[in-house]
Amino acid sequence: MADLASPQTGTPVDPANWTCPAPIRDQPVVVMGHGGGGALSAELVHDVFAAAYGNPVLAGMGDSAVLHLGGVRLAFSTDSHVVRPLFFPGGSLGDLAVNGTVNDLAMSGARPACLSAAFVLEEGTELAVVDRVAQAMGAAAEAAGVTVVTGDTKVVESGHGDGVYVTTAGIGLVPEGVDIRPQRARPGDAVIVSGPIGLHGIAVLSVREGLEFGAEVTSDTAPLADLVAAMLDVTRDIHVLRDPTRGGLAASLNEIARASGTGVKLYERSLPVPEAVANACGFLGLDPLYVANEGRLVAFVPPAHADAVLAAMQAHPQGTGAAIVGECVAEHPGMVVVATGLGGTRVVDLPLGEQLPRIC
Amino acid sequence: MADLASPQTGTPVDPANWTCPAPIRDQPVVVMGHGGGGALSAELVHDVFAAAYGNPVLAGMGDSAVLHLGGVRLAFSTDSHVVRPLFFPGGSLGDLAVNGTVNDLAMSGARPACLSAAFVLEEGTELAVVDRVAQAMGAAAEAAGVTVVTGDTKVVESGHGDGVYVTTAGIGLVPEGVDIRPQRARPGDAVIVSGPIGLHGIAVLSVREGLEFGAEVTSDTAPLADLVAAMLDVTRDIHVLRDPTRGGLAASLNEIARASGTGVKLYERSLPVPEAVANACGFLGLDPLYVANEGRLVAFVPPAHADAVLAAMQAHPQGTGAAIVGECVAEHPGMVVVATGLGGTRVVDLPLGEQLPRIC
Incomplete structure (x- = not known):
């Protein structure tokens, strides 16, 4: 695991023929690095998710997908948020859940409009904690000018979560003439x-x-x-x-x-x-x-x-x-x-x- | 907990003045019933989520939100999927993750168009299991006529998840003249x-x-x-x-x-x-x-x-x-x-x- 957590692999990249130095096919299990947004994440997306349900929009690999629907150009994005601890100097899981998806939409030039919010709560979590997360989401949504229009709540047994996980998805409108990717x-x-x-x-x-x-x-x-x-x-x-x-x-x-x-x-x-x-x-x-x-x-x-x-x-x-x-x-x-x-x-x-x- | 799991409370509802027989405000922690889709879930949504970021669309309480954006009527919905076990007779987590959101969109009369898929993977889960879930999602998406256009992957330490959680969100177009709620x-x-x-x-x-x-x-x-x-x-x-x-x-x-x-x-x-x-x-x-x-x-x-x-x-x-x-x-x-x-x-x-x- 020490190698996987190192900031750099130490060897220069050959861009013409880049391969992951530790292909996930050689690792039979999920490791923390698969969630790190680096080479292991990219391989997981390529080898597993894109192989199972790939398409040109998904392959665009932007922070959000841009698609034409009913004659309008929409940006669409999602992020699961599992930060630990839930509260930290300057923010909380609730802030990240809103700002993370708002920012992913903005990175295609879109004006974010609305969010969904799906919670996976761990049995035994204090409701006051859930309430603090929700309040932070409300304040962040107001600051960002978006509304949370739909949601879901699931509960898992103690020992199968970590208090609160929040997955948000968002929709925004991409202005005419904007092509950011x-x-x-x-x-x-x-x-x-x-x-x-x-x-x-x-x-x-x-x-x-x-x-x-x-x-x-x-x-x-x-x-x-x-x-x-x-x-x-x-x-x-x-x-x-x-x-x-x-x-x-x-x-x-x-x-x-x-x-x-x-x-x-x-x-x-x-x-x-x-x-x-x-x-x-x-x-x-x-x-x-x-x-x-x-x-x-x-x-x-x-x-x-x-x-x-x-x-x-x-x-x-x-x-x-x-x-x-x-x-x-x-x-x-x-x-x-x-x-x-x-x-x-x-x-x-x-x-x-x-x-x-x-x-x- | 036995009471919370019982199929009925045993007392008739007074619809004019309905209150939950065990208000969550009296329970300081999350219980399994908060994820059950019944009265405890409704109270959580009303007292915590709607109180924090409520708005008329969220208050509509349909299986999906219907909103006007850029001149078109969109349905938007999300569901987290935490079924255990991941595979069962007739289907799997992957089928539910696609069909659940497709069906929520359909319940407002919408034609589902595209999905997002956000994974929370537990460290140590066999990649072959993740692959089976993804393959099931791909087959279900094809059967439902939708594409998965954006996604996210997070990994949590062993003991903080349950193999694979998948949260999907979806967008659909609501035909003219349809008002189902x-x-x-x-x-x-x-x-x-x-x-x-x-x-x-x-x-x-x-x-x-x-x-x-x-x-x-x-x-x-x-x-x-x-x-x-x-x-x-x-x-x-x-x-x-x-x-x-x-x-x-x-x-x-x-x-x-x-x-x-x-x-x-x-x-x-x-x-x-x-x-x-x-x-x-x-x-x-x-x-x-x-x-x-x-x-x-x-x-x-x-x-x-x-x-x-x-x-x-x-x-x-x-x-x-x-x-x-x-x-x-x-x-x-x-x-x-x-x-x-x-x-x-x-x-x-x-x-x-x-x-x-x-x-x-």
Whole structure:
């Protein structure tokens, strides 16, 4: 298991012939890394789910599916939320359940409209805890401008759950002329991050493990649809949006590089890593590029619009810390590299599993 | 817990001033009955979820929400599936995950279009088991004419799950002129059931408890959207549709009676209870009216159309056993009664909890 949890496999990716270093077919059972949003997750989706019920929309591999139905373009997405503990500095399972799906919809440019909420409750859980989760969902839904219109509740015996699991799905409307998906990254695109990275993962880890890193680290969980709308007011021609949750910025950028057949080059000195996150990562041996965010996005924007989009982001409450952190390049297709402060470059692999399980 | 699992509370309902005999506010923790689809579930939804994020669509309490988005009428629904065991005679978790959401959409008259699928996997589960569930979902989706367009996978530590939980959500299009919801039941409506009742619950119970009841009982899990389309071809003026899953026909009819302010009168001799189900229920002290179905619907149809709709159902593979089993009445509003073979009547209460936990 130690290998699966390591942030990097240590070997450079050969993008032309990439294979998982530990194919799941060789592992007869589910391991934590299958839920990590990295290579093991991708193999599970490819070998099991896509093999069983694959189709072109599912194969699009965006944060949400975009489909035509009854003459309108809808975004549709789902996430199960199993974060532990349920409450952490800056948020709770309820916030993630709403913001996670709202943000997945926003990453296709959609205006989120409504959510479903399905609960799997563990027998013996205090109802006051369920109530706190529901209240957080209500407040988060109001803040995000969405309504929860349908739901379900199941109860499992004590020892078969973990208090509360919540699965949300959501529907949004994609505006005319918007076509945002990982395949559209192009060499020359500016890579913009909307703010400081790594806060959510470190916040959850600190309370779970009882660690302190000087200043308290607070999760960045937040809805991003309004920020995306402000960006689309500048130009509809945004190529890619992604919220770097599990697997962090490293996983999101690797997925985009592979889907588009381009390369990504990051500037290490431009990456907005808060001091407390850097300290915690140093102490724990983690790489901030692999730590989860729940209120950040990464955008690929054509160079002609990059400065204007950046300015619109910085003028928005959810984007005050936005920065251009890299560029899309034609070299090393399918691969992400970072130009270090010392003048060298290093490869940023797709993570295999997950450094921090059950982070969302 | 014995009381919560009993099929009936034993006391007649006062529909004008109905209160749960064991308000959840007096119980500080989640009990199995909160997931049973009966009175405890309803209280949880009312006191916790609707209090936190209620709105008119959520309050509609149909099997699916119907909403206007971008000029089209969509049905939207979700269900978490935690059935144990994962595989049972006639079906599996994968079948339920697809058919359950497809049927919820169909109960508002919608044509189901696409599904999401979110997995919570338990560490250590054999991948071959996950694969079997996914394969069953693929086959069920193909049979129901829907595609799975988006998904998610989370993994929880061993001892915090039960192999595989699957939460599906679905979107469908509601045809023009269709307005099917529990509030539309009217005195005089014929109450039609699409086939034999109780098969799913008894099938799961028999394999779970290692019981045998002479002939093997097989789950009725099946998609019902095509049957609904055939019914709507006869008339768009179908008032109510419901698939009587958890809590069985008793729970569905009580919900309709309360939502519409009408009464329901069943004819005991007309109820299609298979002999094997009757035997099992007699042996176990269960009432078939409270046993879950996963491939049946109950319809409230205006008397002028009842015979034609019944004929269309009987001509459809999913409705060969359809029968008129009762009528909607003005008497005893909010209450369901059954006219027994001996000439008397008995009240059919809303179940409090669930006679058979984790049936879907």
